[in-house]
Amino acid sequence: MNLKYSIFIFLSVIFIYILSCFSYSELISVSYSYMGFENNFSSFKFILSTALVVLTGIYISIMNDEFNRFISLMLYLFVTVPNAVIFIFMDETELIFIWSMLTIPLTVFFMSILPVFKVHKIKDKNKKNILWVFILILIVPVVYAYGFKVNFNAFLLKDIYEIRLNARGENNVFSVYSYFILAKVVCPMALVYSLQQKDKILGIVSLSILAYLFMSTGHKSVYFSIFVVAIFSLGKCTIKNKVSMLILGSLFLLITSRLLTYFYDFDIFESLFVRRLFYIPALLNIYFFEYFDDKSLYYSGSFMSWILDYPLDRVPAREIGYVYFGSEDMSANNGFISDGFANLGHFGVLLTLFITSWCYKFYKSYNVSVRYIGLIFLMFYAFQGSSISTALITHGVLLLLIFISIFLSNSSVQEK
Secondary structure, three states, X not given: OOHHHHHHHHHHHHHHHHHHHHHHHHHHHHHOHHXXXXXXXXXXXXXXXXXXXXXXXXXHHOOOOHHHHHHHHHXXXXXXXXXXHHHHHOOOOHHHHHHHHHHHHHHHHHHHHOOOOOOOOOOHHHHHHHHHHHHHHHHHHHHHHHOOOOOHHHHHOOOHHHHHHHHHHHOOXXXXXXXXXXXXXXXXXXXXXXXXXXXXXXXXXXXXHHHHHHHHHOOHHHHHHHHHHHHHOOOOOOHHHHHHHHHHHHHHHHHHHHHHHHHHOXXXXXXXXXXXXXXXXXXXXXXXXXXXXXXXXXXXXXOOOOOOOOOOOOOHHHHHHHHHHOOOOOOOOOOHHHHHHHHHHHHHHHHHHHHHHHHHHHHHHOOOOHHHOHHHHHHHHHHHHOOHHHHHHHOOHHHHHHHHHHHOOOHHHHOO
């Protein structure tokens, strides 16, 4: 074990926790109290939360497997810290806090015991043709639904909500599925494969389609996915380097956004990134746990709909938006913890952790080059921002895993 590296990891995760507390207390709870954020600081909760965060930091810092550390850091940033901070300042149920602390050790445990299967290999000469076929077939229903949209203001994050509103009226079943598979699977994979094979045409086409998809619908995740894949492809081709990039990038984001807010009263970045990425999902966890405390959906809104009656008038995201924000258009999409609890209570949370852990283990088992670890981030964010069935099917996580096994298997060996 590298002692200096372990100390760097530990101090970084603690500093992330401290910065997150400041962001919440100084901006989120003050400027966005209308959403339900509170500032009821509890000394006891602070001591308890800090103690468990420190233990989590020690656990992450002494890990021997760098891939497990990368997954654990993503969970720490997006699940553990936001829910731990909100636990300090809000009268939330302790159950969410407990699950946020258990998420990392349970995921690492499941990854250590779960088996994975191997997908049949495809000849190299056919791989690029498969990507082109997917691109050409899927782009047709998308263009048919949205037309050719060119709005460069979208790249400055202007007109986003107007674009989204217009896109909702143009959607159809085929365009929605085609859009998400293109945006979340095919184009990111084509971009990564073009880097691996040094295929400029495939790379330019995949980037152009991602830009078109963003201008057509205004989904910021599509826009930022380009940067995520590109940034993680840079630097040394070691998992330790990518872990450091994730930590330093998070620290840069938290420090810069906090300083801009504090000294210049410019809170756009802190609101866009810190509030949206970290704290809104944590707030929605509270609403989901509260609303579904005495009722369960038993997946009647997804794969069990053929045998079970769905008990709500709206899908869960719109139901929460209607009940807690006064508008079902305030679609409160949330991730695996909320979705698991809404469907099967606490067993549902455990089940979703089991499934997500298997997906990470599947990726790991194919010895994918760390240059393409941005794909695991896209997979994680799909789980973080939608129900498990939506992430796997509509957002294409299962297809992404199959593509990874076909196109990137043993790519780390090929680079040596």
